Amino acid sequence: MQFLSDKLLAERFSVSRATIWRWTALKKLPQPVKLAAGTTRWRLADIEQFEAQQGGEK
Template structure:
């Protein structure tokens, strides 16, 4: 994860992919499979993930021992 994502409430598909160390196509595949938060369409050609949604997703996936 890059430092600037901590300051920005929205992430691009590349930033989202970098966060999980996968390719952007993998992120889109996860979305299509219903296994990942859906992005927001902010305008023509502008789709972003809310950082808050990603953090909630991560918290729901944590394994508690």
């Protein structure tokens, strides 16, 4: 299973890290998983499914 950080997601969607967290709070992105204290990541499969549902737009 592969995971993406907020930094990698921000690069993927060409937005800031703050926007990634704002979208997460607004439930516009799949919910992340907390792997350890201070380590939160998004599952790559969840992000790919989200992108497919959005019509492939990033």
